[in-house]
Amino acid sequence: MMQLVMFNVTNGLIVGAFYVLMALGLSLIINLSNVVNFAHGNFLAIGGYLAFTLTPYVGFWGALLISPLLTAIFGYFIEQLLIRHVYARNHIYSLLLTFGLGFILQDVCRVIWGPSPLPLDIPELLSLPITPDLFFITWYRVFMVGVVVVAVSGLFAFLRYTRVGIRIRAGTLDLDTVSALGVNVAALRSYNFAVGSFLAGLAGVLAAGQIGLNPNMGDDLIMPSFIAIIVGGVGSLTGTLLGGLLIGVAAALTTVFYPAGAEAVIYVIMAIVLLLRPRGLLGEEGMLS
Amino acid sequence: MNETFLRRNLQPIVIWALLLTVPFWLPLFGGYTALAGRVLVFALAAMSFNMLLGFTGIMSFGHAAYFGLGAYGCGLFLKFVYASTPLAMLAGTLLGGIAGTLFGLLLVRRRGVYFAMVTIAFGQVCFYIAYKWDDLTGGYDGLRGFARAPIDLGLTKIDIQNNGTALYFFILLVFGVAAAAQGFVLRSPFGRTMLAIRENERRARFLGIPIEKHIWLSFSISCFFTALAGSLYALLNNFADPQGLTYVMSGNIVMITIMGGMRVFWGPLIGAVLFVALQDYVSSAWPTTWMGVVGVVFVSVVLFFPRGLMGMLQKRAGT
Secondary structure, rough: OHHHHHHHHHHHHHHHHHHHHHHHHHHHHHHHHHHOOOHHHHHHHHHHHHHHHHHHHHHHHHHHHHHHHHHHHHHHHHHHHHHHHHHHHHHHHHHHHHHHHHHHHHHHHHHHHHOOEEOOOHHHHHOOOOOOOOOOEEEHHHHHHHHHHHHHHHHHHHHHEEEEEEOOOHHHHHHHHHHHHOOOOHHHHHHHHHHHHHHHHHHHHHHHHHEEOOOOOOOOHHHHHHHHHHHHHOOHHHHHHHHHHHHHHHHHHHHHHHHHHOHHHHHHHHHHHHHHHOOOOOOOOOOOO | OHHHHHOOHHHHHHHHHHHHHHHHHHHHOOHHHHHHHHHHHHHHHHHHHHHHHOOOOOOOOHHHHHHHHHHHHHHHHHHHHOOOOHHHHHHHHHHHHHHHHHHHHHHOOHHHHHHHHHHHHHHHHHHHHHOOOOOHHOHHOOOOOOOOOOOOOOOOOOOOOHHHHHHHHHHHHHHHHHHHHHHHHHHHOHHHHHHHHHHHHHHHOOOOOOOOHHHHHHHHHHHHHHHHHHHOOOOOOOOOOOOHOHHHHHHHHHHHHHOOOOOOOOHHHHHHHHHHHHHHHHHHHOOOOOHHHHHHHHHHHHHHHHOHHHHHHHHHHOO
């Protein structure tokens, strides 16, 4: 029993870490640009597939670095080409735009890499279990959590210590003032979108190593990411972090005791949070509400 | 019938003339009447959705939930309770409408992107329940094993079961009554208040209008009508599909509304015609990449034709 609980808690943390990576990227874009990127899961898939193509040339480690960067560049161009045109319009247009974009990207993956699932080879060392007792925890799982921790710390450091990062945070609070102070807000939003895409790409590489690749691999992750953001509170990145881990672990623990309710529990958590604290755990009152 | 009456009501007159004669002219285009039924069902769903988007200024991205609940409610009633089409429609409408009303309570204080996100999540809850509760709902395969029952009027029976034309006119009747009711709501003082909220929420609040209550009511009414459309969809197909509960369906409802024109009462009907024609054509012309093609159309509509067809026509006419 203990081992089962252990297994599911670690599982939950890993799944939660994924939600966090996805949700942080989404959250960044929502906070600064007020756009819910429905295609975020497809950016994840693109990151994974790029890693698949790159691995024969640069190996897994190279792909882990390069693929998210390429996804970020791709995101930057998508923002320039499509998304920036709807910032000034009713939100429904940005939702529809990214919704349609998701369809397109999914078919792009299907045409380039084929509709059937593909594996992403990971280094042999990583596929071993850490000890015979804890056979269910492979080094890859530990590694994933490590990468997520590094990425999230990196993101928070970026937002705190770099000029662009500070401007992104300021823009989240009051974009008009930031603009009045002479910051190029349009460029800032593009960089911000690229950072969000980078996180999606990174999540894509990590996910591909664990569950393999298929054109709609992001679909299962996007809804929990939304819920992580709602639970954590729109406008707060720390809240998103907390929300992602919370629903990941809660879903995994429910698997131990009531497997059929594993996914339902995240919706129940959302409903409770909305009832008792509508702004989300760490959300600020009035933020986007 | 004087000239001003004609001019003022040209739109509805043309629309109703075309709708009433569908079984005569649609076969000329190689279409079939069931296709027209689908147009009407989607149009009703999108018009109901548009009461929120176009006339209250609130955007939901989860209306598939109420559409799907309507379909499941209707199907389950026919399958397990009693084989009566009107009662089953009532059951479906109540199921979807009441669910929407309850969800609405949690929603009314949210706005903008946040509102949309929560509606999406609620939509997924309904999908999830239909998907998991497979003893009752048939799970992934959807709900089968029910059939629309002929409508018993006492003296005579209308055979909507086997007669396609009768089914079409039945759906048209329901659509007409629902559209009239929606028009009535929108012209009532309540509907005018919805417009005021859309135009300037803060000012409306200063005028003493209880905004939250109005948005909640408007959401609730919209959900009841959407569920009615869903129950018609179950009757049309003799099938309720869990895929119809996902955010993809919600996105389609939004798209239909935008394509037709969200500021025009009949816009979603035109949008539904365009959407069904597009879906039918694209899925046969590009069987493997139809999704991508539909995506390109969505993106193009958003970027280049955000007012929709009716919106563009009206602008050109200078009204």
